[in-house]
Amino acid sequence: MTFVDLHLHGAFGVDLVTAEAADLDKLALGLAAHGYDAFLPTLVPLRPDALDRVADRLGTWMRGRRSNDGRGALPLGVHFEGPFVSPARSGALHPDCLADANDANAVRRFFATFERFPGTPMVTLAPEIPGGLELVAEFRRRKALVSIGHTDATFAQLEAAYVAGARHMTHWCNAMRPLHHREPGPIAFGLLHREISIDVIADGHHLDPRMLELAARAKHEDRLVLISDAMPAAGLADGTYEVWGEPLTVRDGAARNASGALAGSTALLDRQIGVLADCGAGIDRARHAATIAPLRALERARAD
């Protein structure tokens, strides 16, 4: 298999926020053993000094891994899940680490660190926050795949985000404003917009199988992407783990924080394709969503 995962925070006990080079090698080899060709190391919002330290370790390691040389799955670029997201939809992201898009100093400091990571970047942001649309355009100028997520946006705000350059949606349905018949919001936008690709977590916990079926019916095959959203305990047994400064409990494969919110998944893509296939997508379609479709999404970030 040649999986490409746009959203992975860690696995096998390796946390990308704290990982040293040896840990990152272990992660890359472990992912390859699960059929992975490539992935986007995904970062939750961090304080600026902590993000700088990640750039030292992870950024340096990524620059040494520019070809598929038998040392495991290849990092294609960093996915920044935040910090420019909606406080109302932050989910398991640390609310203290979210950033204000109108704070020129914070934005300048973020981009200085952002530029220290090689490859094709991806960013998950909420376009409706003050200054959000300008940020969409700024990330596009820097050739990032701009993905709408952790958002409370209305349909009209999402249309404006598309015009500004957003082309993808992060874990469609999770951490976004729910569907309402007079304000269809992000869920309907993701299904209806032909140019927008959406990614989904098919771990049996994040989405009801009928929502996966709905996504598979509505979207063109290149516009439906499977992601793991794997957290560091992926690939380990059930138990309690210290992740991102708080205890997360994994039970029956579902990782939750103290308030009960789902905090990433523990299922890598090799387990998820079966779930998506069984929801009516079929195995060929599910495989496409985990291999070709994520690459198409990244190609579009480089193209227009």
Ligand SMILES: [Zn+2]
């Ligand atoms: Zn995530």
